[in-house]
Amino acid sequence: MKTTTTNLVADVAAAKAERTVYPVLVMISVSHLVNDTIQSLIPASYPILRTSLNLSFSALGLITLVFQLAASILQPFVGAYTDRRPKPYFLVMGMAFSFAGLLLLAFAQTYPLVLLAVVLVGMGSAVFHPEASKVAYLASGGRRGFAQSVFQLGGNAGSSAGPLLAALIIAPFHQERIAWFAVLAIIGMMVLTRVAAWYKAHLIFRAQQTKSIQDNVAPFPRKKVIIAIGILLILIFSKYFYMASMTSYFTFYLIDKFNISVSSAQIHLFLFLFAVAAGTLIGGPLGDKIGRKYVIWISILGVAPFSLALPYAGLAVTSILSVFIGIILASAFSAILVYAQELMPGKVGLIAGLFFGLAFGMGGLGSALLGQLADRTSIGYVYQVCSYLPLLGLLAVFLPDTKKVKKTKA
Structure with missing residues (x-):
């Protein structure tokens, strides 16, 4: 003991x-x-x-x-x-x-x-x-x-x-x-x-210990923090709706468009999920080095060229595009979560609960709504619609740079 x-x-x-x-x-x-x-x-x-x-x-x-x-x-x-x-x-x-x-x-x-x-x-x-x-x-x-x-x-x-x-x-x-x-x-x-x-x-x-007052002081005015949190929540919506399309319907899309077997489609899904796991380890450390705002910008908007091309690609290219999408998109969450926690010091639990909760909710809601859309139209149309979601990453331009604030304080 x-x-x-x-x-x-x-x-x-x-x-x-x-x-x-x-x-x-x-x-x-x-x-x-x-x-x-x-x-x-x-x-x-x-x-x-x-x-x-x-x-x-x-x-x-x-x-x-x-x-x-x-x-x-x-x-x-x-x-x-x-x-x-x-x-x-x-x-x-x-x-x-x-x-x-x-x-x-x-x-x-x-x-x-x-x-x-x-x-x-x-x-x-x-x-x-x-x-x-x-x-x-x-x-x-x-x-x-x-x-x-x-x-x-x-x-x-x-x-x-x-x-x-x-x-x-x-x-x-x-x-x-x-x-x-x-x-x-x-x-x-x-x-x-x-x-x-x-x-x-x-x-x-x-x-x-003597508690530092500065530790719990927000780096920006309240209005700016609220706007930034709102933008981050929109980006979470974009990420998890697109993720829902991949995790729930990617195998059906591949089977429908390329007429491949279920086992083959599952291998392609595994490659995407493996890429997601790899991307998870990239976003956080990269944000520590270059600033979380830039990682958020890259990880959401950076998916757009690949997502926009995916509905029109052949099988081999689709598989390659899905790997890039998985790596880039997965790098977003850690950067978004820590960025939000730095915007609201002393509210680490609240921010974690809010963003994890929204991620759960958007994943479930996205799966349900996209399933209905697929029933009414086609699974291919779902991916054409979802391909535009990463363009919401343009909103990251309005996020303040917390890295510069920390350097100023230092």
């Missing part, structure tokens, strides 16, 4: 000395992987649930909507609350909600119980993300973009791994096999208990 306490103090001292606390970043990234793996099991289990409970596609859509609402709406409120009253062990509590939701989903024999199960998983995610993002911020040692990228990498890996694990473990068997993944939640709670202890020690350390 003494060694553990000593390590905690050393890690906290490292963070205060502006040194990146890598063990904490790794643990919070692994926890994000567990959280998002659990989330991704919900849609991956739809074929089994549809058969076992005789559900319609509308009923499955409602499950998605209920989960997304639970995960997105609560997050800003959790973030705002923990900004005022930090709760390190909320991290463990969030994973406990997901644990309970998984077990209930595994043994639910009625549709209302399934809805309750996904609400619990959604609540777990809503509690986890704001505090976990705050831990990444505190452990960054000033490399905030890098820290958020590492944190996001875990989430992207979990989202990609979930369907594969479900295909291997759940699909060949029965609904009850979902309970096996509760082991992941237990591991997540164990890891987060250690993270929460570090977080608590960090808060105690901070309370004993």
Whole structure:
């Protein structure tokens, strides 16, 4: 116990000395992987649930909507609350909600119980993300973009791994096999208990120090900050609507346009998802070096030439374009999140909750609306419409440059 306490103090001292606390970043990234793996099991289990409970596609859509609402709406409120009253062990509590939701989903024999199960998983995610993002911020040692990228990498890996694990473990068997993944939640709670202890020690350390007034002073006038936050929310809309078109319908687009097999289309989707994972690690560190405004500009508007060309390209070029789109577009979120946190110092949890919540909401809403558009027109038309979304990145020109402000203060 003494060694553990000593390590905690050393890690906290490292963070205060502006040194990146890598063990904490790794643990919070692994926890994000567990959280998002659990989330991704919900849609991956739809074929089994549809058969076992005789559900319609509308009923499955409602499950998605209920989960997304639970995960997105609560997050800003959790973030705002923990900004005022930090709760390190909320991290463990969030994973406990997901644990309970998984077990209930595994043994639910009625549709209302399934809805309750996904609400619990959604609540777990809503509690986890704001505090976990705050831990990444505190452990960054000033490399905030890098820290958020590492944190996001875990989430992207979990989202990609979930369907594969479900295909291997759940699909060949029965609904009850979902309970096996509760082991992941237990591991997540164990890891987060250690993270929460570090977080608590960090808060105690901070309370004993003289607090710098400048740390919580906004770098720009209130009106300018509000406008900038509004622009960032529009850019999140652009990113996640386009991402929804790729993650939900890219395989259908490839099959419809090029008449390829399902397995071949899934390989192309995997390449896109792999590119997304790679892009996640680029945006944050690059923003630390050249300024987050420029990364935001590049990562949203920079997708436009590729997205505009994609609906008219052949199969090989489409695959190449999708890789560039994945890398460039994925670099946006870490830069946007940290930029917003720098615009509103002292509101790290609120900003994390707001932007993660909006990302969840836009992903779910985008999937639903684009599905309706595809039914009424064609899947090819969906990609023609979505190809213009990255042009909203032009709004980034109105964002203030926080890097210049920091240099002026220095």
